[in-house]
Amino acid sequence: MTHPAVVTATSLVVGYGDVQVCAPVDLSLRPGQSLAVIGSNGSGKSTVLRTVLGLLAPVSGRVEVLGRAVDERDRRFRAGVAGVLDADAYFPGLTTREHLVLTARGFGVPEAGRVVDEVLEVFGISHQSDTVPEALSSGQRRRLLLAAGFVRPRELLVLDEPEQRLDVRMRRDLAGLLREETARGGAVLYATHDETLLRETGSPALLVGDDVSRLVAPGEAADLLAAGL
Template sequence: MNPITCAGVHFGYRHAPVVRGVDLAVRPGELVALLGTNGAGKTTTMDLLLGQRRPDAGTIRVLGRDPCADRRRLTAEVGVLPQESGCAPGLTVAETVRLWLRLHGRRDVHRATAALLTEVELTHRADLRAGRLSGGERRRLDLAVALTGRPRLLLLDEPTTGLDPQSRAHTWALLRALREQGVTILLTTHYLEEAEALADRIAIMDAGRVVFTGTLDEAGGPGSLATTFHRIAGQPR
């Protein structure tokens, strides 16, 4: 069973189509990078996978379940990093992580909090309120929250936006380690070098459709992704 399957998925706002027949499969233990220009439909596709919106047509299965009908059950198995941070600004970094660990029923709260903050390099910010973090630090806190449930599947919407090069490299190493542990990952990114560095396969969206899926070699090999992306994206459909 593939952790993610989309078949002929359509969705629109007030008769304006946004997702127009998306077909996408993500295999177990795979990291897939979803690329596309602004407005291509990436974030809406992520919302559909999360069950936050119901498709107008087509079928979506996440870990074998309908994400709308089984949204509560999937919460325990799917870690989510949205495009916009949802962390309460008045809580400290440590309080935020402890809260989400308790919501997931974790009993090892204090040990797990320390481990997660170490993983995202926020130990030195543990007692700082989330609202005082820099943009990159908030992104790292969002990632820690996404990991609190020990997820089988991660859905990450632009996970390294705002990170400095060192933090981005550390996050890449963490994502690679999670993939090696068997976690399946779908991420969106505007950084083509991020896709080249991390992805087992690449999917390119344009005008609401997935117009290319394949390995980096199938996209032209290392250093060729930018050429392939600009050749494919934005073409008349």
């Protein structure tokens, strides 16, 4: 049985206002699939993700998520799409654990405390449960941001260079988490510069650039990253 696409982009032009930042994008991402977005710095990777998340309007073309035009105000969109970008964002005054419990409860997660404790352990920050985010190291804050995406229900997980500020071991663990995400039927769309993460997830990739944006097979995508694109 073929499942409907979680994300569909058709002749999608992304940018700011009417300023296009890369060649038009076409993609289809279904449940149980992951897709990396790769390209040189400034090529438009983050802009593609922000457009899928509804934070930027398309310059032209169309993007649909969960079968509908993207609207971050839509209840189903907000319930089904988890995005982790590159900016630190926390609830002021809350500890690491309190931040995650509030996030989980806000999305109706049963036994939110137990789920949060498991995710804190997975991301290696359980010993920082009672620490406020501002007192964490840069790498620990990155782990907390990623953990916030994993404590809530989701059909689509969107990650912008999730490997940033993570050590080698955590990057490998993250690859395993993304494989588990697709194995349970979730869809993952992520931008990356990390060749190892790409190889270990086995993801095909969308290569974005000024002249052309095209889909590439997993092996070719990792080779492109290894060669510096």
